[in-house]
Amino acid sequence: MRSFVFPEFEIIRDEERCGSCRGCERQCAFGTHTYDPVADRLVSDDHKCAGCQRCVIFCPQKAIVVRPSPSFYRPNASWTREKIEDLKRQAETGGVLLTGCGSDKPFRIYWDHILLNASQVTNPSIDPLREPMELRTFLGRKPEMLEISREGEEVEIKTELYPNLTVETPILFSAMSFGAISYNAFKSLATAACRSGTYFNTGEGGLPREMRGEFGRCAIVQVASGRFGIDAEYLNVAQAVEIKVGQGAKPGIGGHLPGEKVSAAVAETRMIPQGTDAISPAPHHDIYSIEDLSTLIYALKEATNYEKPISVKIAAVHNFAAIASGIVRAGADIIAIDGLRGGTGAAPKAIRDNVGIPTELAISSLDRRLREEGIRNQCSIIAAGGFRSSSDVIKAIALGADAVYIGSAALIAMGCTLCQKCYTGNCNWGICTQNPRLSGRLNVEIASQRLSNLISAWSHEIREMLGGMGINALESLRGNRDHLRGVGLYEWELDVLGIKGAGE
Amino acid sequence: MFTGSTDQARRAAKKELEAHLSRKFNDYFDEEIPTDDSVFVRDPPLLWRYFVLPRKEGEDEAMADSDYIVSQIMAVNTKIENAYVFSSGKNMGCFKGVGYPEEIGEYFMLDRLYRAHTWTVHGRFPTNTQAWWGGAHPFGLLDTTVVHNGEVSSYGTNRWYLEMYGYACTLQTDTEVIAYAADLLMRRQRLPIEIVAKILAPPIWAAIDRMDEKEKRLMTALRMTYGPLLMNGPFAVIIGETGRMVGLTDRIRLRPLTAATRGEIFYISSEEASIRLISPHLDRVWTPRGGEPVIAEMKGYEKGYEKGHEKGYERIC
Ligand code: SF4
Numbered sequence: 146m147r148s149f150v151f152p153e154f155e156i157i158r159d160e161e162r163c164g165s166c167r168g169c170e171r172q173c174a175f176g177t178h179t180y181d182p183v184a185d186r187l188v189s190d191d192h193k194c195a196g197c198q199r200c201v202i203f204c205p206q207k208a209i210v211v212r213p214s215p216s217f218y219r220p221n222a223s224w225t226r227e228k229i230e231d232l233k234r235q236a237e238t239g240g241v242l243l244t245g246c247g248s249d250k251p252f253r254i255y256w257d258h259i260l261l262n263a264s265q266v267t268n269p270s271i272d273p274l275r276e277p278m279e280l281r282t283f284l285g286r287k288p289e290m291l292e293i294s295r296e297g298e299e300v301e302i303k304t305e306l307y308p309n310l311t312v313e314t315p316i317l318f319s320a321m322s323f324g325a326i327s328y329n330a331f332k333s334l335a336t337a338a339c340r341s342g343t344y345f346n347t348g349e350g351g352l353p354r355e356m357r358g359e360f361g362r363c364a365i366v367q368v369a370s371g372r373f374g375i376d377a378e379y380l381n382v383a384q385a386v387e388i389k390v391g392q393g394a395k396p397g398i399g400g401h402l403p404g405e406k407v408s409a410a411v412a413e414t415r416m417i418p419q420g421t422d423a424i425s426p427a428p429h430h431d432i433y434s435i436e437d438l439s440t441l442i443y444a445l446k447e448a449t450n451y452e453k454p455i456s457v458k459i460a461a462v463h464n465f466a467a468i469a470s471g472i473v474r475a476g477a478d479i480i481a482i483d484g485l486r487g488g489t490g491a492a493p494k495a496i497r498d499n500v501g502i503p504t505e506l507a508i509s510s511l512d513r514r515l516r517e518e519g520i521r522n523q524c525s526i527i528a529a530g531g532f533r534s535s536s537d538v539i540k541a542i543a544l545g546a547d548a549v550y551i552g553s554a555a556l557i558a559m560g561c562t563l564c565q566k567c568y569t570g571n572c573n574w575g576i577c578t579q580n581p582r583l584s585g586r587l588n589v590e591i592a593s594q595r596l597s598n599l600i601s602a603w604s605h606e607i608r609e610m611l612g613g614m615g616i617n618a619l620e621s622l623r624g625n626r627d628h629l630r631g632v633g634l635y636e637w638e639l640d641v642l643g644i645k646g647a648g649e
Numbered sequence: 650m651f652t653g654s655t656d657q658a659r660r661a662a663k664k665e666l667e668a669h670l671s672r673k674f675n676d677y678f679d680e681e682i683p684t685d686d687s688v689f690v691r692d693p694p695l696l697w698r699y700f701v702l703p704r705k706e707g708e709d710e711a712m713a714d715s716d717y718i719v720s721q722i723m724a725v726n727t728k729i730e731n732a733y734v735f736s737s738g739k740n741m742g743c744f745k746g747v748g749y750p751e752e753i754g755e756y757f758m759l760d761r762l763y764r765a766h767t768w769t770v771h772g773r774f775p776t777n778t779q780a781w782w783g784g785a786h787p788f789g790l791l792d793t794t795v796v797h798n799g800e801v802s803s804y805g806t807n808r809w810y811l812e813m814y815g816y817a818c819t820l821q822t823d824t825e826v827i828a829y830a831a832d833l834l835m836r837r838q839r840l841p842i843e844i845v846a847k848i849l850a851p852p853i854w855a856a857i858d859r860m861d862e863k864e865k866r867l868m869t870a871l872r873m874t875y876g877p878l879l880m881n882g883p884f885a886v887i888i889g890e891t892g893r894m895v896g897l898t899d900r901i902r903l904r905p906l907t908a909a910t911r912g913e914i915f916y917i918s919s920e921e922a923s924i925r926l927i928s929p930h931l932d933r934v935w936t937p938r939g940g941e942p943v944i945a946e947m948k949g950y951e952k953g954y955e956k957g958h959e960k961g962y963e964r965i966c
């Protein structure tokens with residue numbers, strides 16, 4: 146059937162510059178560029194282009210420009226080009242539209258409407274280059290109080306402490322499974338996490354055996370509805386176990402890793418036959434109530450000898466705060482909430498763009514709810530979904546998060562351009578693919594260095610902003626909404642965020 | 650204290666408070682706090698003192714008297730408009746007002762009417778809130794008082810933590826959180842003051858990481874558990890208790906603190922000059938380190954001060 150959809154991108158090749166080296170032909174796994182031996186020149190099929198910009202960056206002659214195609218339908222506020230073309234695609238295929246990455250729709254990005262405070266006169270700002278500026282954070286349950294016995298000089302803690310994760314900076318790598326991302330991308334995250342004093346999250350695809358010894362100390366391992374790759378060693382080499390209930394990009398639905406992506410290594414790690422689809426059901430088939438969840442939490446605590454915090458990850462949906470409070474009471478030590486803009490390797494577009502609530506509002510309402518119930522120190526909150534910069538992170542902390550998970554930001558650090566074609570398995574940047582020719586493009590040494598650099602850059606900026614506020618330990622900013630003000634927000638939004646308007 | 654712009658409003662608040670007291674306490678004696686009205690102070694509120702005994706009923710019966718009183722103070726401060734309790738000790742009195750310190754002292758006739766073994770005085774330039782009588786220092790809760798020089802930049806975090814333990818921050822100033830933190834940690838959780846100091850002004854991680862295993866474990870547990878009570882920003886505080894006085898500065902020492910002794914008397918102040926003003930000759934003067942508490946206890950403190958009370962101090966560290 147002839148497609149009635151415009152190409153999304155337009156490829157412009159400067160023939161003067163092009164030396165016909167055929168580099169772009171090799172770079173593009175979508176087969177956009179081909180060499181015409183008769184004319185000795187390269188030709189491009191705009192229709193195939195995903196707009197990932199790989200060829201543009203790697204063209205030695207800088208001869209290629211890829212830009213959005215200027216073709217248009219008659220302008221119509223209701224029937225935008227995207228709506229028309231999505232509809233045409235469905236008319237052509239009869240299927241659900243798939244996409245990758247987090248929602249790109251213009252829902253209000255609250256980070257851009259929140260401003261930070263700084264010290265003037267009465268409370269001196271602190272120079273982070275001269276004074277200690279502490280970001281160390283503990284994730285897990287905290288005791289109500291410490292009972293301390295003292296005999297002369299001997300001071301002894303009598304209260305039993307709960308296991309906590311120690312992070313040197315409040316930024317962790319979000320769950321991205323081996324399978325969804327390439328081995329090299331996975332290993333880069335692990336390497337960078339260990340190097341930067343933080344953690345990576347295995348996602349639901351297991352932890353390859355040969356990585357367990359070296360990277361277990363900075364791993365959070367997931368237990369998801371597909372139960373892939375779980376054995377006693379997997380749970381015990383990690384520092385924390387996360388039960389994945391939901392994901393911000395696709396709340397309420399499960400996952401599907403197509404058989405083509407289930408290579409021998411992926412199959413071995415997930416403990417499933419090679420080439421079979423790896424399907425994660427929408428619900429956990431053994432969790433149909435909060436009591437069931439509690440059973441799983443305690444089963445995992447038993448399996449790990451009560452030595453690891455157990456996290457539960459849920460998508461931020463309408464009444465999630467009440468659910469989260471139940472989850473804390475059910476025994477979770479960490480609640481990870483994933484908001485509307487959380488990313489994914491593959492999700493139905495209709496769900497990604499229409500289900501859930503923004504992370505910013507979710508953090509604030511969860512923190513408030515747990516405080517009101519007096520159980521805020523029984524768990525830590527890790528927020529996920531759409532963190533783009535250090536200022537987003539510090540605002541999240543001030544709204545009440547203990548730490549954040551970054552996913553898309555980490556992928557971008559490795560080269561991802563958010564082309565949203567992860568579900569095709571043809572990621573030209575070697576990230577979301579199991580094709581060895583493509584994944585080989587990602588050098589673990591370099592990619593992990595880029596990730597560590599990102600963590601260190603953001604941490605520096607956080608210290609800088611903290612010092613400006615006259616605070617020298619991150620724990621003093623946590624939930625400290627006094628240091629935030631909103632601009633351009635409605636009253637109800639300020640109320641949910643628990644912040645005042647600028648100038649108030 | 651009853652505030653309000655008209656006398657009528659103050660009387661109304663008083664009536665409402667008394668109705669509340671009569672439900673929750675047995676009132677033994679009450680009177681207007683004596684003042685010298687020849688001293689000019691602007692807009693004094695109506696100040697009244699009540700000597701009461703708790704009357705715990707129903708669920709409240711299981712509560713300790715002190716917890717009961719604290720919960721009632723929180724209730725009055727949050728629920729009764731224009732009524733605030735700013736002094737609630739058994740053997741401790743707070744006097745506060747807006748004006749110069751000497752005026753306030755004369756207004757309450759401190760030199761003529763009261764005797765005490767421990768005095769804390771604070772004159773304060775309202776840093777960033779409008780001056781009002783309830784906002785003046787010291788802050789008192791039961792027998793503990795706090796004066797504070799500085800600004801708590803962690804206020805929002807400290808407040809939410811304390812709110813979880815039933816403390817309502819109503820007096821519009823950051824010193825309140827220090828008073829409540831001291832109450833929570835020292836009275837309710839019975840932590841020794843040396844530990845409390847390490848919670849309010851903990852050592853930095855770089856120092857903790859160098860400590861021996863045992864101390865490291867303790868400090869880590871303290872910071873992990875009580876991180877939200879770290880007082881960030883510049884501060885010097887003096888905590889007064891029955892038979893004991895404690896001085897503490899923030900961990901990077903953004904505010905000064907000086908301690909001194911002369912004979913049986915112990916002094917602690919932000920500036921040496923103010924100590925010298927009272928006692929030009931001193932036996933010993935020193936500057937405590939940031940985050941290290943200076944503790945002065947009355948003789949006999951360990952035994953329970955009320956039984957044998959002698960003059961002078963002991964165990965200064
Ligand atoms: S998909 Fe990427 S590599 Fe292929 S043509 Fe488009 S921009 Fe170039």
Ligand code: SF4
Nearest residue numbers: 561562564565567572
């Ligand atoms: S991971 Fe690859 S396929 Fe996915 S958005 Fe990034 S560049 Fe595109």
